[in-house]
Amino acid sequence: MPHRDGMNGDTETPPVQVGFIGLGDMGKPMAERLLAWPGGLVVCDLRPEVVEPFTAAGAKAAATAAEVAAQAEVISVVVVNDDQVRAVVTGPDGILSAARPGTVIAVHSTIADETAIELAAECARHGVDLVDAPISGGAGGAQQGRLAVMVGGSEAAYARLREPFRCFADLVVRAGEVGAGTRMKLARNLLHFVAFTAAGEAQRLAEAAGLDLRKLGRVVRHSDAVTGGAGSIILRDTTAPIPADDFWFPILSHVRNLGEKDLSLALALADRLHVELPLAQQAFTELGPGLGVGAGALAKERP
Structure with a gap:
C-alpha cells in the first residue's frame, strides 16, 4: 500500500496513520478492518470496554478527538447525528483543536449536506479537509469489508482516503464536492425505504392470496441477488x-x-x-x- 512519489520515482511515501472516532454498531466493525492497515490505527470512544480489544490488538487509544488528531492524518468519524459531528470536529477537545494542516476528516455519519458544507468551510480555514463519506451496506457489510462509501470532497482528499477505506469497503466512489456524498446516500436510501414500503404491499397481496410470506421472501432475495434488484436499471x-x-x-x-x-x-x-x-x-x-x-x-x- 505504500506508494512511490517524487520526480524520479524512487521516494517511498509511508502509509498514513488513521484515526477512528466512534466504535458503535457500525464504527466497531469498520475499525476492526483497519487493524490491518500498515500505517497504524488510533481509536477513540467514550466506553473503555469498547476500546480495550483494539489496544490489545495493537491499536493506540486516545481519550479525546483532539488526541486522535495529534497523531492521525486521516480521521474517520462515526457518531450519531449532526450535533455530535460538530462537537467531535469543532468542540473544545475536537479534531480542529489539534489537527495539523493537511489532515483529512471523513464523516461517515449520515448528516445534512448543509452541515457537511458548513464544517468543511470551517476546517478549510485551518488547512484541514473535511469530506462527507456516508456508507451503505450495514454492519454485516462492514464486517465483511464490503461497504460502499460515497465521498463528497476534493480529488486530493479522495486520493488520500481511498486506500485505507478499502480495508472496510470494496466500493469507494467520489460523488462530487463536499455535500455530494450525503446527497447520493439520501437518494440511495430513498430507493431502499420506498422498496421496503412496496414490500409491505406485496406481502399484503400475497397474504390475501393465501401464500406463505416466508417463501415469498426467499424468492425475492434469491432473484434480487441474481438480477441486482432495482439498481440494475440505473x-x-x-x-x-x-x-x-x-x-x-x-x-x-x-x-x-x-x-x-x-x-x-x-x-x-x-x-x-x-x-x-x-x-x-x-x-x-x-x-x-x-x-x-x-x-x-x-x-x-x-x-
Missing part, C-alpha cells in the same frame, strides 16, 4: 426522455412492457381480493416515464 447519465433511436430505448421499452403487464395482473388480483395497492397503482402509471420511454399501451388503456 444505467444512464440522465433521466431525460430517451430518443427512439437511442441504444437504450428498445431495452427499457421491453422492461416497461413487462412491468406494465405484471403490474396490471397484480392490480387485477388485488381488485378481486379487495386489497389496496397505492404504490403499485402509482408504479403502473409512472414506470414508463421513469424509465425515460413513456407510458406503454397498457398504462394508456387503464383508467
Whole structure:
C-alpha cells in the first residue's frame, strides 16, 4: 500500500496513520478492518470496554478527538447525528483543536449536506479537509469489508482516503464536492425505504392470496441477488426522455412492457381480493416515464 512519489520515482511515501472516532454498531466493525492497515490505527470512544480489544490488538487509544488528531492524518468519524459531528470536529477537545494542516476528516455519519458544507468551510480555514463519506451496506457489510462509501470532497482528499477505506469497503466512489456524498446516500436510501414500503404491499397481496410470506421472501432475495434488484436499471447519465433511436430505448421499452403487464395482473388480483395497492397503482402509471420511454399501451388503456 505504500506508494512511490517524487520526480524520479524512487521516494517511498509511508502509509498514513488513521484515526477512528466512534466504535458503535457500525464504527466497531469498520475499525476492526483497519487493524490491518500498515500505517497504524488510533481509536477513540467514550466506553473503555469498547476500546480495550483494539489496544490489545495493537491499536493506540486516545481519550479525546483532539488526541486522535495529534497523531492521525486521516480521521474517520462515526457518531450519531449532526450535533455530535460538530462537537467531535469543532468542540473544545475536537479534531480542529489539534489537527495539523493537511489532515483529512471523513464523516461517515449520515448528516445534512448543509452541515457537511458548513464544517468543511470551517476546517478549510485551518488547512484541514473535511469530506462527507456516508456508507451503505450495514454492519454485516462492514464486517465483511464490503461497504460502499460515497465521498463528497476534493480529488486530493479522495486520493488520500481511498486506500485505507478499502480495508472496510470494496466500493469507494467520489460523488462530487463536499455535500455530494450525503446527497447520493439520501437518494440511495430513498430507493431502499420506498422498496421496503412496496414490500409491505406485496406481502399484503400475497397474504390475501393465501401464500406463505416466508417463501415469498426467499424468492425475492434469491432473484434480487441474481438480477441486482432495482439498481440494475440505473444505467444512464440522465433521466431525460430517451430518443427512439437511442441504444437504450428498445431495452427499457421491453422492461416497461413487462412491468406494465405484471403490474396490471397484480392490480387485477388485488381488485378481486379487495386489497389496496397505492404504490403499485402509482408504479403502473409512472414506470414508463421513469424509465425515460413513456407510458406503454397498457398504462394508456387503464383508467
